[in-house]
Amino acid sequence: MEVGRRFVLRSASATGAFAALLAAGLLRPAQALAATWNKVAFGAKNPADALKGIGATSTAESKEVQLDLPQIAENGAVVPIEVSSKVPGTTSIAVIIEKNPFPLVAQFEFMEGALPYVKLNAKVGESSAVRAVADAGGKFYSASKEVKVTIGGCGG
Numbered sequence: 792m793e794v795g796r797r798f799v800l801r802s803a804s805a806t807g808a809f810a811a812l813l814a815a816g817l818l819r820p821a822q823a824l825a826a827t828w829n830k831v832a833f834g835a836k837n838p839a840d841a842l843k844g845i846g847a848t849s850t851a852e853s854k855e856v857q858l859d860l861p862q863i864a865e866n867g868a869v870v871p872i873e874v875s876s877k878v879p880g881t882t883s884i885a886v887i888i889e890k891n892p893f894p895l896v897a898q899f900e901f902m903e904g905a906l907p908y909v910k911l912n913a914k915v916g917e918s919s920a921v922r923a924v925a926d927a928g929g930k931f932y933s934a935s936k937e938v939k940v941t942i943g944g945c946g947g
Contacts, residue, residue, distance in 0.1 A: 827900075829844060829845065829898065831844040832844025832845045832885075832895050832898070833893065833895050833898075834893065835893065835894060835895060836892070836893065836894075837894065838887050838889045838894045838922070841885075841887055841893075841894045841895040842887070842924070844895065845883075845885050845895070845898060845924070845926075846926070846931075847885075847924055847926070847931040849931065850924055850931040850932065850933040851930070851931070851932055851933070852932075852933055852934065852935075853878065853925075853932035853933065853934065854934075855876060855877040855878045855925075855932060856874070856875075856876050856877075856878065856923055856924075856925045856932050856933060856934040857873075857874065857875045857876070857877070857934060858872070858873070858874055858921065858922075858923045858934040858935065858936050859872070859873040859874075860872045860873070860921055860936055860938055861938065862936075862937070862938065862939065863938070863939045863941065864915060864938050864939070864940050864941070865941050865942065866941070866942050867914060867915040867916060867917070867940035867941075867942055868914055868942075869912045869914075870912065870913050870914070870915045870938060870940075871910070871911075871912055872886060872910070872911050872912070872913055872921065872923075873908075873909070873910045874886060874908070874909050874910075874923040874925075874934075875906075875907060875908040875909075876907040876908075876925040876927070876932070878907075878925055878927040878932050879927065880927045880928045881901060881907035881925045881926065881927045882900060882901055882926050882927065882928075883898060883899060883900045883901065883925070883926040884898070884899050884901075884907055884909055884923060884924070884925050884926075885897065885898040885899075885923070885924045885926075886898075886909075886911065886913065886921065886922070886923055886924075887921070887922045887923075887924065888913060888915055888916075888919055888920075888921050888922075889919045889920045889921075889922065890915075890916060890917050890918070890919035890920075891914070891915065891916050891919065892916065896911075896913045896914075897909070897911055897913070907925065915938060915940050916940070917940055918937070918938065918939045918940050919937070919938060919940070920935050920936070920937055920938075921935060921936055921937075921938055922934070922935040923935070
Protein backbone atom coordinates (compact mmCIF):
# COMPACT_ATOMS: atom_id res chain seq x y z
CA MET A 792 0.00 0.00 0.00
CA GLU A 793 1.43 3.36 -1.00
CA VAL A 794 0.91 6.18 1.47
CA GLY A 795 0.13 9.44 -0.28
CA ARG A 796 1.57 12.84 0.56
CA ARG A 797 -1.85 14.25 1.46
CA PHE A 798 -2.50 11.42 3.91
CA VAL A 799 0.82 12.06 5.65
CA LEU A 800 0.15 15.81 5.85
CA ARG A 801 -3.39 15.27 7.19
CA SER A 802 -2.15 12.81 9.81
CA ALA A 803 0.65 15.12 10.91
CA SER A 804 -1.67 18.11 11.25
CA ALA A 805 -4.25 16.08 13.21
CA THR A 806 -1.55 14.81 15.57
CA GLY A 807 -0.26 18.35 16.04
CA ALA A 808 -3.74 19.68 16.80
CA PHE A 809 -4.34 16.89 19.31
CA ALA A 810 -1.01 17.59 21.03
CA ALA A 811 -1.79 21.32 21.18
CA LEU A 812 -5.18 20.68 22.80
CA LEU A 813 -3.59 18.37 25.36
CA ALA A 814 -0.83 20.88 26.11
CA ALA A 815 -3.32 23.75 26.50
CA GLY A 816 -5.33 21.70 28.99
CA LEU A 817 -8.46 21.83 26.83
CA LEU A 818 -8.54 18.07 26.38
CA ARG A 819 -8.15 15.83 29.44
CA PRO A 820 -9.10 12.23 28.61
CA ALA A 821 -8.06 10.79 32.00
CA GLN A 822 -10.09 13.39 33.88
CA ALA A 823 -13.15 12.71 31.72
CA LEU A 824 -12.93 8.99 32.44
CA ALA A 825 -12.50 9.54 36.18
CA ALA A 826 -15.59 11.75 36.29
CA THR A 827 -17.84 8.80 35.36
CA TRP A 828 -16.19 6.25 37.68
CA ASN A 829 -18.71 4.96 40.24
CA LYS A 830 -16.31 4.30 43.11
CA VAL A 831 -19.05 3.21 45.56
CA ALA A 832 -20.59 0.60 43.24
CA PHE A 833 -17.32 -0.83 41.91
CA GLY A 834 -15.79 -0.87 45.40
CA ALA A 835 -18.72 -2.75 46.94
CA LYS A 836 -17.84 -6.05 48.59
CA ASN A 837 -21.27 -7.70 48.22
CA PRO A 838 -23.97 -7.79 45.52
CA ALA A 839 -26.54 -5.83 47.56
CA ASP A 840 -24.15 -2.89 48.02
CA ALA A 841 -23.19 -3.03 44.33
CA LEU A 842 -26.86 -2.86 43.34
CA LYS A 843 -27.42 0.02 45.75
CA GLY A 844 -24.38 1.77 44.26
CA ILE A 845 -25.89 1.72 40.77
CA GLY A 846 -29.26 2.86 42.12
CA ALA A 847 -31.05 -0.47 41.80
CA THR A 848 -32.78 -0.87 45.14
CA SER A 849 -35.12 -3.45 43.60
CA THR A 850 -34.99 -5.40 40.35
CA ALA A 851 -37.64 -7.34 38.49
CA GLU A 852 -36.73 -10.58 36.74
CA SER A 853 -37.44 -10.13 33.03
CA LYS A 854 -37.26 -12.29 29.91
CA GLU A 855 -36.52 -9.07 27.99
CA VAL A 856 -33.01 -9.09 29.47
CA GLN A 857 -31.02 -11.88 27.86
CA LEU A 858 -27.85 -13.26 29.43
CA ASP A 859 -25.64 -15.74 27.61
CA LEU A 860 -22.64 -17.42 29.25
CA PRO A 861 -21.26 -20.95 29.48
CA GLN A 862 -22.68 -23.29 32.13
CA ILE A 863 -19.19 -24.57 32.84
CA ALA A 864 -16.11 -22.36 32.54
CA GLU A 865 -12.91 -24.37 32.36
CA ASN A 866 -10.88 -21.31 33.27
CA GLY A 867 -12.41 -18.63 35.48
CA ALA A 868 -9.86 -16.06 34.29
CA VAL A 869 -11.74 -15.66 31.00
CA VAL A 870 -15.50 -16.22 31.04
CA PRO A 871 -17.33 -14.83 27.99
CA ILE A 872 -20.57 -13.03 28.86
CA GLU A 873 -23.11 -11.53 26.45
CA VAL A 874 -26.00 -9.34 27.59
CA SER A 875 -28.74 -7.71 25.57
CA SER A 876 -31.89 -5.90 26.58
CA LYS A 877 -35.14 -5.66 24.66
CA VAL A 878 -36.67 -3.43 27.34
CA PRO A 879 -37.61 -0.15 25.60
CA GLY A 880 -35.53 2.81 26.72
CA THR A 881 -32.63 0.82 28.19
CA THR A 882 -29.94 3.31 29.24
CA SER A 883 -27.45 1.03 31.02
CA ILE A 884 -26.48 -2.58 31.60
CA ALA A 885 -24.50 -3.80 34.61
CA VAL A 886 -22.96 -7.24 35.19
CA ILE A 887 -22.69 -8.56 38.75
CA ILE A 888 -20.90 -11.78 39.73
CA GLU A 889 -22.10 -12.63 43.21
CA LYS A 890 -19.11 -14.50 44.68
CA ASN A 891 -16.38 -12.27 43.24
CA PRO A 892 -14.39 -10.14 45.72
CA PHE A 893 -15.85 -7.06 43.97
CA PRO A 894 -19.19 -8.21 42.49
CA LEU A 895 -19.81 -5.35 40.02
CA VAL A 896 -17.54 -6.26 37.11
CA ALA A 897 -18.92 -3.92 34.43
CA GLN A 898 -21.44 -1.17 33.78
CA PHE A 899 -22.20 0.18 30.33
CA GLU A 900 -24.23 3.27 29.49
CA PHE A 901 -26.05 3.78 26.19
CA MET A 902 -27.06 6.90 24.33
CA GLU A 903 -30.63 7.16 23.05
CA GLY A 904 -31.09 4.97 19.99
CA ALA A 905 -28.08 2.74 20.74
CA LEU A 906 -28.45 -1.03 20.70
CA PRO A 907 -28.26 -2.22 24.34
CA TYR A 908 -25.91 -5.15 23.77
CA VAL A 909 -22.54 -5.90 25.37
CA LYS A 910 -20.04 -8.71 25.18
CA LEU A 911 -17.21 -9.02 27.68
CA ASN A 912 -14.77 -11.45 29.22
CA ALA A 913 -14.86 -11.47 33.01
CA LYS A 914 -12.86 -13.11 35.77
CA VAL A 915 -14.94 -15.41 37.93
CA GLY A 916 -13.29 -16.54 41.17
CA GLU A 917 -15.54 -19.51 41.90
CA SER A 918 -18.82 -21.06 40.81
CA SER A 919 -21.39 -18.31 41.18
CA ALA A 920 -24.54 -16.64 39.95
CA VAL A 921 -24.02 -14.01 37.27
CA ARG A 922 -26.66 -11.28 37.08
CA ALA A 923 -27.28 -8.76 34.33
CA VAL A 924 -29.22 -5.64 35.33
CA ALA A 925 -30.74 -3.28 32.76
CA ASP A 926 -31.88 0.23 33.67
CA ALA A 927 -34.81 1.52 31.63
CA GLY A 928 -36.56 4.68 32.72
CA GLY A 929 -35.40 4.36 36.31
CA LYS A 930 -36.74 0.81 36.63
CA PHE A 931 -34.34 -2.11 36.85
CA TYR A 932 -34.81 -5.44 35.10
CA SER A 933 -32.56 -8.46 35.55
CA ALA A 934 -31.65 -11.93 34.40
CA SER A 935 -29.32 -14.38 36.10
CA LYS A 936 -27.58 -17.66 35.38
CA GLU A 937 -25.19 -19.94 37.24
CA VAL A 938 -21.68 -20.61 36.01
CA LYS A 939 -19.53 -23.46 37.35
CA VAL A 940 -15.81 -22.69 37.40
CA THR A 941 -13.24 -25.49 37.36
CA ILE A 942 -10.14 -23.24 37.72
CA GLY A 943 -10.70 -19.98 39.63
CA GLY A 944 -9.85 -16.67 38.00
CA CYS A 945 -9.68 -14.28 40.98
CA GLY A 946 -6.67 -15.59 42.80
CA GLY A 947 -7.86 -19.20 43.03
